[in-house]
Amino acid sequence: MALWKLSSQKLGFFLVSFGFIWGMMLLHFTIQQRVTHESSAQLRVQILDLSKRYIKALAEEHQGVMDGPYVGTMTAYDLKKTLAVLLDNIMVRLAKLESKVETMIYNGSAANLTNGTAAPAPSAANAEKVNVAGTDEKGFKVPVVLMMMDDVLVVVMKSASRVDPVVLLTSADLLNGAQEKCELPVLDGFPHCESKMKWMKDMWRSDTCYGNYGVDGTSCSFFIYLSEVENWCPRLPWRTANLNDDSDKKGQSDIRTSFEELYHVMSRREEFRWMMMRIKRMEEPWVNAVRSLATKQDLQTRRRKKILVHLGLLTKESGFKIAENAFSGGPLGELVQWSDLITTLYLLGHDIRISASIAELKEIMKKVMGNKSSCPTQGDKVVELIYIDIVGLSQFKKTLGPSWVHYQCMLRVLDSFGTEPEFNHAHYAQSKGHKTPWGKWNLNPQQFNTMFPHTPDNSFLGFVVEQHLNASDIRHIDDIKRQNQSLVYGKVDNFWKDKKKYLDIIHSYMEVHGTVHGTSTVHLPDYVKNHGILSGRDLQFLLRETKLFVGLSFPYEGPAPLEAIANGCAFLNPKFSPPKSSKNTDFFKGKPTLRELTSQHPYAEVYVGQPHVWTVDIDNPSEVERALRAIVSQKIEPYLPYEFTCEGMLQRVNAFIENQDFCHGQVMWPPLSALQVRLAPAGKSCKQVCQEEQLICEPSFFQHLNKDKDLARFGVDCRTVESAGDIVVPAYSESAHHCVLQADLLLFSCAGAHGSLQRVCPCRDYMKGQVALCKDCL
Numbered sequence: 001m002a003l004w005k006l007s008s009q010k011l012g013f014f015l016v017s018f019g020f021i022w023g024m025m026l027l028h029f030t031i032q033q034r035v036t037h038e039s040s041a042q043l044r045v046q047i048l049d050l051s052k053r054y055i056k057a058l059a060e061e062h063q064g065v066m067d068g069p070y071v072g073t074m075t076a077y078d079l080k081k082t083l084a085v086l087l088d089n090i091m092v093r094l095a096k097l098e099s100k101v102e103t104m105i106y107n108g109s110a111a112n113l114t115n116g117t118a119a120p121a122p123s124a125a126n127a128e129k130v131n132v133a134g135t136d137e138k139g140f141k142v143p144v145v146l147m148m149m150d151d152v153l154v155v156v157m158k159s160a161s162r163v164d165p166v167v168l169l170t171s172a173d174l175l176n177g178a179q180e181k182c183e184l185p186v187l188d189g190f191p192h193c194e195s196k197m198k199w200m201k202d203m204w205r206s207d208t209c210y211g212n213y214g215v216d217g218t219s220c221s222f223f224i225y226l227s228e229v230e231n232w233c234p235r236l237p238w239r240t241a242n243l244n245d246d247s248d249k250k251g252q253s254d255i256r257t258s259f260e261e262l263y264h265v266m267s268r269r270e271e272f273r274w275m276m277m278r279i280k281r282m283e284e285p286w287v288n289a290v291r292s293l294a295t296k297q298d299l300q301t302r303r304r305k306k307i308l309v310h311l312g313l314l315t316k317e318s319g320f321k322i323a324e325n326a327f328s329g330g331p332l333g334e335l336v337q338w339s340d341l342i343t344t345l346y347l348l349g350h351d352i353r354i355s356a357s358i359a360e361l362k363e364i365m366k367k368v369m370g371n372k373s374s375c376p377t378q379g380d381k382v383v384e385l386i387y388i389d390i391v392g393l394s395q396f397k398k399t400l401g402p403s404w405v406h407y408q409c410m411l412r413v414l415d416s417f418g419t420e421p422e423f424n425h426a427h428y429a430q431s432k433g434h435k436t437p438w439g440k441w442n443l444n445p446q447q448f449n450t451m452f453p454h455t456p457d458n459s460f461l462g463f464v465v466e467q468h469l470n471a472s473d474i475r476h477i478d479d480i481k482r483q484n485q486s487l488v489y490g491k492v493d494n495f496w497k498d499k500k501k502y503l504d505i506i507h508s509y510m511e512v513h514g515t516v517h518g519t520s521t522v523h524l525p526d527y528v529k530n531h532g533i534l535s536g537r538d539l540q541f542l543l544r545e546t547k548l549f550v551g552l553s554f555p556y557e558g559p560a561p562l563e564a565i566a567n568g569c570a571f572l573n574p575k576f577s578p579p580k581s582s583k584n585t586d587f588f589k590g591k592p593t594l595r596e597l598t599s600q601h602p603y604a605e606v607y608v609g610q611p612h613v614w615t616v617d618i619d620n621p622s623e624v625e626r627a628l629r630a631i632v633s634q635k636i637e638p639y640l641p642y643e644f645t646c647e648g649m650l651q652r653v654n655a656f657i658e659n660q661d662f663c664h665g666q667v668m669w670p671p672l673s674a675l676q677v678r679l680a681p682a683g684k685s686c687k688q689v690c691q692e693e694q695l696i697c698e699p700s701f702f703q704h705l706n707k708d709k710d711l712a713r714f715g716v717d718c719r720t721v722e723s724a725g726d727i728v729v730p731a732y733s734e735s736a737h738h739c740v741l742q743a744d745l746l747l748f749s750c751a752g753a754h755g756s757l758q759r760v761c762p763c764r765d766y767m768k769g770q771v772a773l774c775k776d777c778l
Contacts, residue, residue, distance in 0.1 A: 052091055184223065184233070185234050185237065186234070188703065190232060190234055191744075191745050193233035196226050196230075196232040197222055200222040200225070201219075201222065204217065204222065206374070209373040210225065212378070230376070230406075231663045231664050252303060252304060253302040253350060255299055255349050256348075257287050257291065257347075259280075259283055262279070262342070262346045266279075266342075269356060270323070271311075272356070274332075275338060275339035276339075278335075282343075282464070285467065289645065289647035292647055293654075297654075297778065299654070302348075302654075302658060305350050305351070305657065306350075306351050306353075306382070306384045307383065307385045308365075308383040308386045308387070309338075309342060309352055309353070309387045310386065310387070310388045310389075310392045310395070310396060311392065312394075312396075315391070316357065317358060317395065318391045322334065323335075333558065334416065336464075336559065337414060337416075337451060337461065337462075340463045340464045340649060341387060341414070341461065344650055345653070347650065348654055353383075361399050365383075365400060367382050368407075369399065369401065371402065372401070376403075376406040377403070377406075384410060385410055386410045387412045388414070389413065389414045390438050393411070393441065396411075408442075410663065412459075412656075413441075413448045413449060414461065415449060415458065416450065416557075417450070417557075418450045418458045418592075419441075419448045420727075420751050421457055421751070422594065422727050422752065423438075424592065425442060425744070426440035426442050428725070428744075435590075436592045437590065444746070445458055445746070445749070446699060451463060452557055453696075453771040453772060454595060455751075456690075456750045457699050457751060460771060461653070462649055463559065463644070463649070465559060465562045465566055466563070467540070467566070481545065482545060482547055482635075483545045483546065484511065485546050486506055486548035486550050487513045487515070487543065487546045487548070487564070487569070488512060488550045490514070490516070490554075491516055492517065493520045493521050493524065495552050495555070496523035496524055502619075503525055503550075504525070506548070506628065507527050509629075510548065510632070513530075513542070515530070515534055539563075543567035543568075543569055544567050546567075547570065548569060548631055549561060549565075549570070549571045550572050551573050551601065552574070553576075553600050554587075556597060557603065561601050561604050561613075562644055565604070565608065566638055567638055568638040570612060570613070571601070572614055572618075572627060573604055573615040573616070574615075574617075575598065575616055575617045575618075576597055576600070577598075577617065579597055579598045580596065580597045581594055581597070595751070611636055641769045642769030643770045648769065652770060655778060656772075669700065670700060670773075670777050671774070672701070673776050674764040674775065674777070675764060677762060677763070678690060678693065678695075678763050679716075679732065679759070679760060679761065680760075682754060682755060682758060684753050684759070686759055686763070687750040687751055688753075690750075695763035695764060695766075696764060696765075696766050697763055697764075698762050698763065699762070700762075702730070702745075703748070711739060716760060717737050718737065719736075720736070720738045722738075724740050724741075725743040725744040726740075727747050727748075727752040728752045728753065728757070729747075730742055731759050731760060732759075732760055740757065
């Protein structure tokens with residue numbers, strides 16, 4: 001009993017001791033664990049490892065399970081299977097990528113990069129080039145090219161005599177934060193590129209949209225964005241190929257010879273009724289013209305464009321009621337041009353959408369209306385080209401809001417009388433005190449499209465002189481005998497006011513006929529045979545038996561004189577001395593031009609001339625009589641300039657669509673081979689000087705005459721140079737050998753004369769009968 005008691009005490013003591021020791025060890029272990037806890041990196045590795053194993057297991061478990069919303073009780077539509085498989089795939093691909101990166105980093109760090117022996121020369125077949133800045137062995141800055149060859153980025157230095165590899169950088173260097181510096185290409189034609197680059201450097205974080213376009217704070221990303229998204233800078237040469245590949249994938253434009261689709265669209269709107277009637281009357285010559293042009297030019301490789309046509313003058317908001325008055329003697333010039341433009345765009349095969357209300361405009365542009373970011377909307381463009389009028393411009397700007405700036409370069413504005421740079425440039429116009437409601441749009445002046453080629457700073461869109469006769473009429477029209485009669489150009493009685501002495505002289509040589517509308521004819525001399533308003537067909541027959549079409553000084557620059565000339569009439573064109581302009585004629589006041597009209601129809605005076613056009617001072621009886629005697633004594637054949645035929649308009653508009661580009665800086669069109677430099681004497685404009693030599697001023701060429709080294713090639717010796725923002729520069733002082741260059745590209749202007757300096761003028765030739773195009777333009 002005593003022995004058992006002793007043994008129990010020993011066992012108890014042992015257990016207590018063991019428990020105490022165990023407790024102390026446990027306490028020590030716990031304390032030790034708290035002191036040496038796992039790092040976050042270790043825990044992250046464990047979590048990622050467990051996540052990988054979990055995802056892989058989950059993917060395997062759900063390998064054979066059906067998925068989807070309609071698989072009943074067996075559904076796994078919580079997406080566990082889908083997400084697990086997807087994540088597993090991502091993990092596998094990331095593992096491969098990590099392996100490749102680790103290999104590149106290992107190889108890169110082990111290689112000697114300073115002596116060019118890091119790796120064997122990679123194949124140049126896979127080379128992608130980037131221009132950067134570098135220095136040669138003497139420390140001078142020289143052009144450098146980055147060439148991505150396989151997995152190695154090779155840096156080579158260019159010199160006049162050789163291209164030397166000077167250093168090799170691995171892709172790992174770029175992954176580890178090394179950045180190249182883009183060397184900007186020549187910035188000619190992109191005057192705002194440098195300032196935009198500076199702005200981007202400070203402000204690229206102001207809107208997250210820049211990051212969405214790949215801007216990351218590097219100069220290269222700024223430049224790529226500004227050249228490819230906002231078009232302020234020239235594209236980098238090594239990026240151009242990729243951009244061209246994308247554009248080549250877009251649909252090609254085939255000509256159309258059926259009007260069915262166009263009639264379907266236009267028949268829905270009453271406002272289009274007059275235009276649709278004109279198009280239907282001219283359907284046959286239009287189709288013949290596009291087929292004829294297709295045999296002379298390659299029309300198969302063009303890209304089909306999305307084109308918006310917005311007729312602001314036909315919207316209810318404009319208040320003009322032009323469509324309503326079209327059938328009752330109202331002005332038709334604008335509707336003639338719009339109908340011919342729509343027909344041209346349609347036959348050339350482009351995708352056109354026509355809008356004649358603000359509601360339609362909003363529907364077409366709804367995708368971009370809500371874009372309040374500083375960047376354009378990503379994805380396919382809603383439109384690529386926009387034909388619009390001055391009224392529509394205000395509606396378009398208000399509809400788009402902030403997005404307006406991204407569509408300005410796409411605009412083509414139908415503008416009968418033209419907008420000169422002096423009125424287009426908002427700040428300059430204000431400084432000159434111009435209060436016109438039509439200007440100050442800050443567009444490229446060539447974006448304004450005119451009825452006649454009277455403003456070389458603008459683009460000549462034109463129209464088609466309609467031949468109202470059908471096939472049967474044409475066969476018999478030559479049987480009509482020319483009578484000794486004249487037809488006066490003036491369908492409103494008031495146009496005839498104070499013209500009796502002039503008309504009396506004409507009446508002494510031939511009969512005088514008129515087509516005056518309405519019951520009031522108080523200003524018509526008694527001897528006038530008035531036919532009233534005639535249909536187009538009847539007017540054609542009347543012109544065919546008439547010798548002389550008589551101008552009364554108004555209306556200015558209408559289509560009727562060209563119709564008369566096309567039917568074999570001579571046109572008596574009243575001369576204006578002094579020339580008429582906004583300075584002395586109420587009709588032109590408020591219009592965004594200082595253009596001076598030297599006659600009622602300057603186009604007919606300059607580009608047609610005798611024997612078809614006789615420009616005379618109608619207040620000088622002897623001058624009028626000399627012209628009348630010459631007209632009566634000769635036979636005049638019908639003549640219509642090619643540019644006013646269906647084919648001529650198709651050719652001209654197609655050339656504009658294919659070559660004019662105001663969204664990517666100054667495109668080299670017309671080609672420089674057409675440039676002919678002239679110096680305008682003090683007091684003369686470039687428009688005048690070029691015209692005197694049977695040339696035309698070409699504003700696209702001004703940018704190539706705006707540096708002293710450029711001018712030196714043409715014999716202009718600039719010993720001193722300054723810049724100015726004015727419409728009369730570049731200009732030259734021969735006595736002081738001083739040149740004044742243009743500081744603002746929007747102010748390049750063919751109009752305007754300097755009082756003491758010679759203007760440096762870019763003239764070009766033009767195709768006979770197609771003034772808008774130079775001889776090498778096609």
